[in-house]
Amino acid sequence: SVKPTILILGAGYGGMVTASKIAKQFGSNDANVTLISKHNYHYQTTWLHEPAAGTMDPDRTRMPISSVINTNKIKFVQDEVNEIKKEENKVVLKESGEMEYDYLVTALGAVPETFGVGGVFEHAFSKWTVNGVREIKEHIEYLFAKYNNEPEPRDDYLTFVVAGAGFTGMEFIGELSKRIPELCQSYDVPKSKVKMYVIEAAPTALPGFDPELVEYAMNLLEHRGVEFKINQPISEVNAEGVVLKDGEEIKSQTVVWATGVRGHPVIEQAGFENMRGRVKVERDLRAPGEDNIFIIGDCSLIINEETERPYPPTAQIAMQQAETVADNLLALLKGSELKEFKPDIKGTVASLGGKEAIGVVGNKKLYGTSANFMKKMIDNRYLWILGGAGLMLKRGKSPL
Ligand code: FAD
Ligand code: NAD
Structure with missing residues (x-):
């Protein structure tokens, strides 16, 4: 039988973790999987305030996709997604034209929100x-x-x-x-x-x-x-x-x-029902009414049931969604039941330059050097999830 085709759009937190988990969990006969992204590198959006101010080399935030994803298992295509034709199960790329899919994972991230402010x-x-x-x-x-x-x-x-x-x-x-x-x-x-x-x-x-x-x-x-x-x-x-x-x-x-973000414009173009470019996804992370399209990361919207307000879009959520999506794709292929996504918000820590930071982790408030330590550990943990101890030691931050 013909192997189904899975396309993953965007090599940010959502797309990379999805791809890396698929590479680990899928058998070689399960599916043809292709990751499509604008650049041949992955970059850590969450580090970008540092190179912006010149306190970190911009190159430190990026890594070749082929250095972290097994490209024998996941094909990589460097191209820009211009359109999703969900009725035809196709995406339209800037250079290489149309690609068909059986299953789609959209993880194209966000664009700036201006709230109509001119200029x-x-x-x-x-x-x-x-x-x-x-x-x-x-x-x-x-x-x-x-x-x-x-x-x-x-x-x-x-x-x-x-x-x-x-x-x-x-x-x-x-x-x-x-x-x-x-x-x-x-x-x-x-x-x-x-x-x-x-x-x-x-x-x-x-x-x-x-x-x-x-x-x-x-x-x-x-x-x-x-x-x-x-x-x-x-x-x-x-x-x-x-x-x-x-x-x-x-x-x-x-x-x-830096007044906030909206979901990638391709979401609106594709005709998904959305709020500022974000699709309120089902519990299994599929777009409403679509049985073969998952939307994760900053293009998705999930309501926090305690506050009845949307969770702010974060890398933390994007990565957790990616894990669920990889499982749910496999479930679809095997005909088993899909999982419900439950965010597990560990906290929020923000750096303030030098060795300063603030954060809430669990119900603990942190500031100064302890918050800074935690922030570096969070940054390192991501590298661990993506590429194991090797990547973390090579690319990680010293927590001290
Ligand atoms: P992204 O990680 O942004 O990835 C999107 C990918 O899609 C990129 O690789 C991009 O090149 C690619 N792409 C875009 N358009 C196209 C196209 N048309 N065709 C092909 N490819 C395309 N969150 C936290 O949880 N903790 C933090 O500490 C934190 N710090 C942040 C600091 C800064 C300065 C910023 C800006 C954000 C921070 N965030 C943080 C938020 C976090 O970065 C985002 O929520 C997260 O990146 C969303 O992941 P994503 O996979 O949806 O998108
Ligand atoms: P945000 O929406 O969190 O904050 C934007 C701020 O801009 C708001 O306080 C808003 O009131 C203000 N604003 C809006 N319009 C304005 C105007 N016309 N003039 C002046 N101020 C205006 O957006 P963000 O900071 O870009 O963050 C985007 C997402 O990324 C959020 O979900 C955030 O939680 C996440 N993020 C997390 C971290 C972290 O955890 N360390 C760091 C960066 C971003």
């Missing part, structure tokens, strides 16, 4: 990808280099605006605030000239997170020179900087956008 894509940095963050890093260094060579001082060269005090915005400013003294030193710039703003629409930074830890983070960052503007939505980004809802303007040549 973001033209004037702000909003791409949390390897190529996106490299541009932020180079841009910041270039402005430092340029500063002393202008006939008139340009304060907007040394004014950095972060839009959104969610985890991405806070982790990025944590890294940047840690790096500024070093940049000032290398580029002959007085530290007093540098301004860093974090602008948040909600009445607090990190809305929904433990208030004590939010205060800890804000105090720490303020000590490093960060100024918070809370409860002040950005209403426009333009060539000069940002305009706030109350009319205030902040002149800045570097606006880093």
Whole structure:
């Protein structure tokens, strides 16, 4: 009999863990499995605030897909997914045209959400990808280099605006605030000239997170020179900087956008019912009404039954979903019963630059070096799941 074809779209947390688990669990006669992704490398989105600020080499966040996935078992195709034709069981790729599938796993991740604020894509940095963050890093260094060579001082060269005090915005400013003294030193710039703003629409930074830890983070960052503007939505980004809802303007040549995410545009294009590009998947992680399409990671939406609100999209959930999807694909092939996905949220830990971090793990609050230790362990644990001890030792972070 002909082997069924499984396509996995996207080699991020969801796609990589699905592929690696299939490689381990499927027999060679079970299915033809192909992983399709834009680049021939996998990158760790959760590390990107570091290379964005220049505190880590961007190359450290990525690894060749063939170095972690057994490409004898899982075929890899480097291409961009432009379309899913779910009625025809086909995906349309940019270079290689159409590919047919019997089963599809969609794990294409997220794109920036602007909430309709104008000028973001033209004037702000909003791409949390390897190529996106490299541009932020180079841009910041270039402005430092340029500063002393202008006939008139340009304060907007040394004014950095972060839009959104969610985890991405806070982790990025944590890294940047840690790096500024070093940049000032290398580029002959007085530290007093540098301004860093974090602008948040909600009445607090990190809305929904433990208030004590939010205060800890804000105090720490303020000590490093960060100024918070809370409860002040950005209403426009333009060539000069940002305009706030109350009319205030902040002149800045570097606006880093981190106001949240929506699911990949291919989801909407394909005609799945969605909320901001995310599909509220069934308990077995299939799209409603589709018996052969799984959607995981930032393209999926799952309701937390305790709070009756969607879980925030995280790598933690994407990886756990991937494990369930690999099991459920095998169940479909064998005609056995599918599993229900139950997220097991271990906690949330965010780095703040240097050896600082905050987090809640179980019901324990962590901050400072213990939170930093935990954060590094979480980063290392992922490498362990993906490629075992070898990958963790080669690519992991020192927890001390
Ligand atoms: P991704 O991991 O983003 O992978 C998507 C993949 O699809 C990528 O490889 C991409 O190249 C590929 N792709 C995209 N478009 C196409 C296309 N058209 N065709 C082919 N391939 C395509 N979560 C946590 O749990 N803990 C954290 O500490 C944490 N820190 C974060 C820090 C930062 C700075 C950011 C930005 C996010 C962080 N997150 C964290 C969130 C986490 O990164 C995401 O929830 C997670 O990456 C989602 O996994 P995914 O598999 O859905 O998508
Ligand atoms: P987010 O949605 O968590 O935070 C975005 C913030 O931007 C919100 O506080 C929101 O009020 C604010 N905002 C929205 N519009 C605004 C405007 N016009 N002006 C000013 N502020 C505005 O998004 P994120 O930080 O990009 O994170 C995306 C996902 O990734 C989340 O699910 C998050 O939990 C996850 N993540 C986790 C970690 C971690 O665990 N360490 C780190 C980064 C991201």
